[in-house]
Amino acid sequence: MTTVDVLMGGVAHCVTKVGLKRKLRSGKKLTVKLGFDPTAPDLHLGHAVVLNKLRQFQENGHKIVIVIGGFTAMIGDPTGRNKLRPPLSEMQIQLNAATYVNQLSKVLDINNIEVVNNVKWFADMTFSDLIGVLQKFTLSQIVQRNDFESKIANHKALYMHELVYPIMQAYDSYVIGADVELGGTDQLFNCLMGKDLQESFGQEGQSVLCMPILVGTDGKEKMGKSKGNYIGLTDSPNEMYGKIMSIPDTAIADYVSFASDFKEDVKNELIDELKRTDNCDFMKLKKLLAYNITARYHSAHDANEASVFFERVVQNRELLEEDYRIVTVKREEFERDNSGSLLDLCFYIYNNKKSRSSLKRMIIAGAMKVGNEKLLDPYYVVSTSCDLHLVVGGRDAFLVRFS
Numbered sequence: 447m448t449t450v451d452v453l454m455g456g457v458a459h460c461v462t463k464v465g466l467k468r469k470l471r472s473g474k475k476l477t478v479k480l481g482f483d484p485t486a487p488d489l490h491l492g493h494a495v496v497l498n499k500l501r502q503f504q505e506n507g508h509k510i511v512i513v514i515g516g517f518t519a520m521i522g523d524p525t526g527r528n529k530l531r532p533p534l535s536e537m538q539i540q541l542n543a544a545t546y547v548n549q550l551s552k553v554l555d556i557n558n559i560e561v562v563n564n565v566k567w568f569a570d571m572t573f574s575d576l577i578g579v580l581q582k583f584t585l586s587q588i589v590q591r592n593d594f595e596s597k598i599a600n601h602k603a604l605y606m607h608e609l610v611y612p613i614m615q616a617y618d619s620y621v622i623g624a625d626v627e628l629g630g631t632d633q634l635f636n637c638l639m640g641k642d643l644q645e646s647f648g649q650e651g652q653s654v655l656c657m658p659i660l661v662g663t664d665g666k667e668k669m670g671k672s673k674g675n676y677i678g679l680t681d682s683p684n685e686m687y688g689k690i691m692s693i694p695d696t697a698i699a700d701y702v703s704f705a706s707d708f709k710e711d712v713k714n715e716l717i718d719e720l721k722r723t724d725n726c727d728f729m730k731l732k733k734l735l736a737y738n739i740t741a742r743y744h745s746a747h748d749a750n751e752a753s754v755f756f757e758r759v760v761q762n763r764e765l766l767e768e769d770y771r772i773v774t775v776k777r778e779e780f781e782r783d784n785s786g787s788l789l790d791l792c793f794y795i796y797n798n799k800k801s802r803s804s805l806k807r808m809i810i811a812g813a814m815k816v817g818n819e820k821l822l823d824p825y826y827v828v829s830t831s832c833d834l835h836l837v838v839g840g841r842d843a844f845l846v847r848f849s
Contacts, residue, residue, distance in 0.1 A: 453502055456703075458631045459656040461638060466653035469625055476508045479624035479652070481564075481615060483515035484542035488799075489549040490676040491739070492660040492669035495704045496628050497553040499657055503626070510559040512550065513618045514543045517568035518611060549679050552743050567621050568614065579617055580610075582646040583639070588612065591635045616640040624652045631656045632668070660704050665694035674804020683744045687752035688760060688841040690736035695728045698735060706738045760840045770835060770845040777830045777848040788814065789824040795836070795844055813839045 447455070450470045454460060469476055480500055482493075489497075504510050519539045543563065550556055588609050589595055597604045612635060619627055619640030627637045634656050641651035659668050662675025669676045677689045693701060702708065702716050716734070719726055733753065741749035758764045773795050784790035792805045792814070808814060809824045815837040816828070828834070830848045837843050 449506055453499075453506065454655070456499070456657070457655045458658045459634055459654070461634075461641070461654040462651065463653075465651075466626065466655075469653065474625075476503070476625040477511055477623055478503045478508050478626045478628065479511050479513060479619060479622060480628045481513040481515055481618060482546060483519040484539050484546060485519050488671060488676070488678040488680060489546060490669055490671070490678050491701075491705045492630070492662075492676065494553055494679060495660050496630060496657045497550070498707075499655065500628055501554055504554060504558060508626075510554065511622050511624070512546075512559055512561045513622065514546060514561060514563045515615075515618075516540070516543055516563040516565040518564060518614050518618075552679050562622065564614075564618050564621075567617075579613060579643070582643055583613060585609075587642075612636045612639045613643070616643040619652055620644050620647055620649065623649060625650075626653045626655060628655050628657065630659050632659060658700070658704055661697050661700055663689050663693050663697075665697040672801055672803075674801050674807065677739075678799075679743055683740050683748035683752040684755050684841060686743065687736045687740045687749065687756055688839070690739055691732050691756060691760070692839075693732070695732075698728065698731055701735055701739070702731075706735060707742050708738060756841070759843075763840075765837070765843055770843045772845045772847060774847050774849055775830075780848070781830065785825070786827045786830070787825045788816070788821055788828055791828050791836070791846070792838065795846065808839060 450467055453470060454463070454466065460466065478500065480496060482489075500510055516539055519542075520536075547556060547561055550559070589598060589604075591612065594604060594609070596602075615636045616639035618624075619637075620643050624640065624644075627640055629637050634654065637652070637654040637656065641654060645651040661667065662669035662673055663677065664673070664675040667673055667675060671678075677686055681689065690701065699717050699720050702713055702720075706713070708716065716731060719731065720728075736756075737749045737753055740752050744752075755769075759769060775791070775794060780786070780791070780794060784794065788809060789802065789806055792809070793800070793802050796805070806824045810822060812820055812822055814821050817835055833845060833847050835843070836846055
């Protein structure tokens with residue numbers, strides 16, 4: 447395969463394909479943009495699908511610009527959402543953004559990227575400047591976006607700041623002079639707005655490459671922290687391996703294609719094997735996949751240990767005392783701020799790394815054990831008078847000590 451084929455391979459949408467091929471063959475060092483709104487502290491495998499494509503551009507000598515949406519995060523990208531995002535404080539946005547660069551190092555050479563925060567230009571933008579940008583678009587253009595169109599058709603509230611969000615993302619592309627913007631397929635509209643705005647200001651419009659969306663561990667919805675179906679790039683080896691093993695068989699092909707780093711011929715062999723559903727060993731394939739992805743973001747040693755842990759703890763139900771992570775809970779603080787329920791305790795232990803809704807679903811589904819008892823009631827009141835052993839999802843084991 448040629449370099450051009452590699453860089454344009456595996457994408458779901460490529461806008462101005464002819465123009466991008468021309469840019470790539472010209473030998474010019476392209477400015478390749480990827481934007482993140484720091485609305486959560488964790489990047490996950492869904493983000494990594496796009497990051498892997500970005501790495502290919504980096505390895506071929508192009509300039510990588512990561513735009514941290516410190517300003518736009520205060521609005522929140524409404525893409526695919528029926529409800530408004532809850533606003534984040536400036537401090538929370540800063541904390542989230544600070545973690546992103548470190549996590550990017552799991553995929554990219556962070557010593558060879560440029561990271562910019564769009565607060566830099568939006569914080570100083572005057573209302574007159576904003577009007578000058580807004581006049582480049584019509585309302586009919588904006589409401590063509592599927593989720594906006596759906597809200598209007600269903601008589602749901604569509605707020606003005608939601609309408610402005612795609613324009614602000616487009617302005618990022620204009621400011622940095624992006625030649626290419628990467629994103630998931632859900633970002634196609636926003637990326638095209640960037641192309642249109644650049645052209646209206648006299649720049650050459652950016653090419654747009656949209657990567658497939660990786661389904662979450664539930665096998666149904668887009669991977670996301672709020673849905674509790676994500677695999678974080680900073681998850682421990684045991685967590686990462688175990689979560690991959692939990693995906694439904696129907697999702698294996700997507701994870702092989704978009705989340706693994708198997709060579710292309712191996713990917714094709716595995717996907718062909720998946721099609722032979724009459725005699726396919728799904729467990730074997732998932733173990734290969736879990737090992738591959740865990741080794742990729744940790745190490746082969748970590749992946750080996752995670753594999754042994756999964757077989758012993760999850761498959762054979764053999765928990766050793768050293769498998770339990772000791773968590774100290776301040777009794778007075780816990781009882782003061784919570785109702786004392788099992789759900790409260792789990793949320794406290796995970797320290798916001800799992801949403802309350804996802805933990806509630808896990809409890810109802812029978813994924814929680816206190817001692818040897820499986821508890822199905824999220825609002826079961828936990829006794830804080832003594833230590834307790836808590837097992838979550840068959841693989842996260844905690845020894846909870848109240849002090």
